[in-house]
Amino acid sequence: MSEITHRFVQTNGIRMHIAEQGKGPTVLLLHGFPELWHMWKAQMAALADAGFHAVAPDLRGYGQTDGPAAPDTYTSLHQAGDIVGLIDALGEERVVLAGHDWGALVAWTTCLVRPDRLRAAIVLSIPYLPRGDMSLLAAARAGSGDGYYMNYFQTPGVAEAEFERDTRETFLKLVCGVPKSGAPRGSGLIVQPGQGMLDGLAPPASLPPWFTEEELAYSASEFKRTGFTGGFNYYRMLDKSWELMAPWHRAKVLTPALFIYGDKDPVITSSRMREQIASMHVDVPNLKKSVCLAGAGHWIQWERAQEVSAEMIAFLQGYKH
Numbered sequence: 001m002s003e004i005t006h007r008f009v010q011t012n013g014i015r016m017h018i019a020e021q022g023k024g025p026t027v028l029l030l031h032g033f034p035e036l037w038h039m040w041k042a043q044m045a046a047l048a049d050a051g052f053h054a055v056a057p058d059l060r061g062y063g064q065t066d067g068p069a070a071p072d073t074y075t076s077l078h079q080a081g082d083i084v085g086l087i088d089a090l091g092e093e094r095v096v097l098a099g100h101d102w103g104a105l106v107a108w109t110t111c112l113v114r115p116d117r118l119r120a121a122i123v124l125s126i127p128y129l130p131r132g133d134m135s136l137l138a139a140a141r142a143g144s145g146d147g148y149y150m151n152y153f154q155t156p157g158v159a160e161a162e163f164e165r166d167t168r169e170t171f172l173k174l175v176c177g178v179p180k181s182g183a184p185r186g187s188g189l190i191v192q193p194g195q196g197m198l199d200g201l202a203p204p205a206s207l208p209p210w211f212t213e214e215e216l217a218y219s220a221s222e223f224k225r226t227g228f229t230g231g232f233n234y235y236r237m238l239d240k241s242w243e244l245m246a247p248w249h250r251a252k253v254l255t256p257a258l259f260i261y262g263d264k265d266p267v268i269t270s271s272r273m274r275e276q277i278a279s280m281h282v283d284v285p286n287l288k289k290s291v292c293l294a295g296a297g298h299w300i301q302w303e304r305a306q307e308v309s310a311e312m313i314a315f316l317q318g319y320k321h
Contacts, residue, residue, distance in 0.1 A: 061230020
């Protein structure tokens with residue numbers, strides 16, 4: 001088995017850290033919030049064994065990649081620009097793009113603005129949400145009120161103070177925490193008045209087998225070093241990104257795509273998200289397959305690593321050359 005190697009590339013005015021494994025057609029793997037390149041380690045090994053070149057960057061504002069101070073440099077067009085620049089830095093014309101959580105949103109945006117650079121897309125956990133008449137943030141407020149976690153992230157310094165107080169406990173609660181006894185429904189996504197996002201969650205009695213001490217320690221140490229502001233800035237630019245994406249209002253994604261999600265993912269429990277998944281073939285007419293992993297939650301690369309890898313590799317057989 002080939003080993004993971006690391007290097008830095010220049011893209012879109014920033015220095016980006018990337019991890020690489022394997023040789024063959026390139027598959028870019030984009031993490032979400034609050035994640036890093038290493039969430040894809042299992043898929044990188046599987047892809048390398050299957051004859052692909054797996055590349056997992058730390059995205060703008062995360063890990064060892066530069067995190068510009070100005071919040072307005074975290075719009076969806078900046079994010080897509082980073083990916084196009086990365087493709088250039090790798091010397092590639094076209095790649096397969098995979099994304100989870102916020103990485104999924106970056107992947108969908110890149111499909112819209114530069115489909116010529118993509119062979120296909122593999123998207124995890126977040127369905128394609130066409131630009132509508134209000135931003136994702138405004139829609140979240142309308143549907144869930146001001147307590148929704150995206151709204152909680154908007155004021156600089158507030159969420160940072162909570163998340164950075166003890167990064168190990170933050171990840172224990174975010175990744176595998178459970179609602180506290182008597183906590184209101186939706187704890188973890190709905191922030192109660194006078195509380196923080198993590199207050200309604202309790203850390204697990206023990207780590208689940210899919211979230212190792214090594215993964216926990218790496219996440220906690222990296223975010224202790226960098227803080228969370230880079231990741232929060234993606235949310236703080238939701239309204240601005242919606243404005244900038246006006247030319248793609250209600251646009252369809254034409255890139256061939258695979259979608260994978262867990263039916264226990266709290267991010268997609270709303271009726272709107274369920275309906276969007278069910279009808280996604282309308283907005284993504286080249287959606288080849290939608291895979292629901294029964295019993296899986298949000299962190300499916302970790303939770304169901306083998307199944308996710310197998311679905312990805314089966315889909316990628318059509319892009320082996």
